[in-house]
Amino acid sequence: MTDETSRLKKFDDEKADLVNLPYGLIGFEGHTEHTLLTGRTSPHLFILQSMIRPQPAWILLDAFQWFPDYRCTPGSSERALLSLEDNSSCQVFCIVTPRKQGEFTVNLAAPVLYASTSGRAMQIIREGSRFQIRSPLSPCV
Amino acid sequence: MLVLTRKTGEGILIGPDIRVTVMEVRGSSVRLGIDAPREKKIHRSEVYERLEQENFAAAHWTTGDLEALAHLLGPGASGEES
Numbered sequence: 001m002t003d004e005t006s007r008l009k010k011f012d013d014e015k016a017d018l019v020n021l022p023y024g025l026i027g028f029e030g031h032t033e034h035t036l037l038t039g040r041t042s043p044h045l046f047i048l049q050s051m052i053r054p055q056p057a058w059i060l061l062d063a064f065q066w067f068p069d070y071r072c073t074p075g076s077s078e079r080a081l082l083s084l085e086d087n088s089s090c091q092v093f094c095i096v097t098p099r100k101q102g103e104f105t106v107n108l109a110a111p112v113l114y115a116s117t118s119g120r121a122m123q124i125i126r127e128g129s130r131f132q133i134r135s136p137l138s139p140c141v
Numbered sequence: 142m143l144v145l146t147r148k149t150g151e152g153i154l155i156g157p158d159i160r161v162t163v164m165e166v167r168g169s170s171v172r173l174g175i176d177a178p179r180e181k182k183i184h185r186s187e188v189y190e191r192l193e194q195e196n197f198a199a200a201h202w203t204t205g206d207l208e209a210l211a212h213l214l215g216p217g218a219s220g221e222e223s
Contacts, residue, residue, distance in 0.1 A: 045214070
């Protein structure tokens with residue numbers, strides 16, 4: 001991570017929720033406590049920042065908003081971990097990765113499920129699905 | 142690393158609730174059967190490692206990237222930073 005993205009400070013009018021990821025993100029399993037910032041630079045963007053040094057952070061966006069044909073339904077074990085009650089739903093975020101020359105890709109193969117009711121989140125792997133790790137993000141999506 | 146030799150039909154136990162069985166050996170490929178609780182997530186190692194790399198790459202961004210992304214996503218995105 002870069003110095004610029006470390007230790008992001010919350011703006012006064014910015015919404016920040018505490019999020020617990022019991023297993024962390026893949027590759028960051030020790031990072032279980034995060035803040036989720038909403039509205040940084042854009043109302044469409046979210047930033048998930050670890051509270052554990054060096055406080056890595058990821059840019060997220062709502063998968064269903066930008067990929068209308070995207071499908072992701074939490075299974076029973078995911079619902080249990082997220083403490084989702086019957087009929088309640090969770091937000092499905094995907095992680096954005098900057099590429100060269102202002103291009104971005106989105107990881108649709110491993111979305112982050114977030115239950116605001118419990119403050120819990122988890123990254124799941126959709127192995128074998130048609131959704132890719134590096135799906136191009138364009139204004140037309 | 143623990144190394145064990147198993148034949149087709151034989152297996153190993155990992156803890157009390159995960160059983161891995163060798164189903165078939167064909168050439169250089171081994172087919173495994175895995176019995177585990179539903180909450181235990183099982184993935185091909187190369188898929189998991191690729192996702193690790195992707196998450197590491199995604200953690201490297203700048204405020205310039207964030208602004209470019211906001212611009213890309215369109216109306217209501219840019220110029221609203223406090």
